[in-house]
Amino acid sequence: MTIFLVILAILLVGGTALLASGRPLPAALHGFAPGARAADGPHPATVARGGAGALRRQGDGLGLVEPVASLPPVLLPDAPAAPDVDAVRFGLGLRGYRMDQVDEVLDRLAAALEERDALIRDLRSRLAAEDAG
Known part of the structure; x- marks a missing residue:
């Protein structure tokens, strides 16, 4: 639990420092900025409901990697031995x-x-x- 709190604190300090620096946010995060318009990115409620899936659908590189289609399917015969x-x-x-x-x-x-x-x-x-x- 302590490690989680330390990591959370580091993320909060880093995020605050990024916002305070005045540097532009990456395009994928524009919807998270305070006062962002709907055209700037996903609505915060959409992200809250969809989580990482909402970001992954945008194709911005965030989220999990899609499965590799070139891998053979894992199949067993009808009567496996x-x-x-x-x-x-x-x-x-x-x-x-x-x-x-x-x-x-x-x-x-x-x-x-x-x-x-x-x-x-x-x-x-x-x-x-x-x-x-």
């Missing part, structure tokens, strides 16, 4: 899930699929033996 789950690879991003938890879930899923497939093979072999006998 344990090797299919083992072969799944996800792209890296700024935010995401804890890798150790994802790895554990995928390992458990692969083991469950392998166990299911082994049981199906066993039952099919028993059925074939009964039909033959």
Whole structure:
């Protein structure tokens, strides 16, 4: 909590110093200036509701980067098997899930699929033996 307050204080002091210096604001921040007109940028209420998404839609370089379209999609076949789950690879991003938890879930899923497939093979072999006998 203390670190958060220190960072917040630094940001407030920096923002105040920037506004007090009289330097023009970057084009992306004109909507945040006191007394800004609607034509200058997003309305503050819009930004409050839309957050970073409102800034990202403007294409001004603020916010998260859009996903890379050249990456292959992460797909599993209609009937996934344990090797299919083992072969799944996800792209890296700024935010995401804890890798150790994802790895554990995928390992458990692969083991469950392998166990299911082994049981199906066993039952099919028993059925074939009964039909033959």
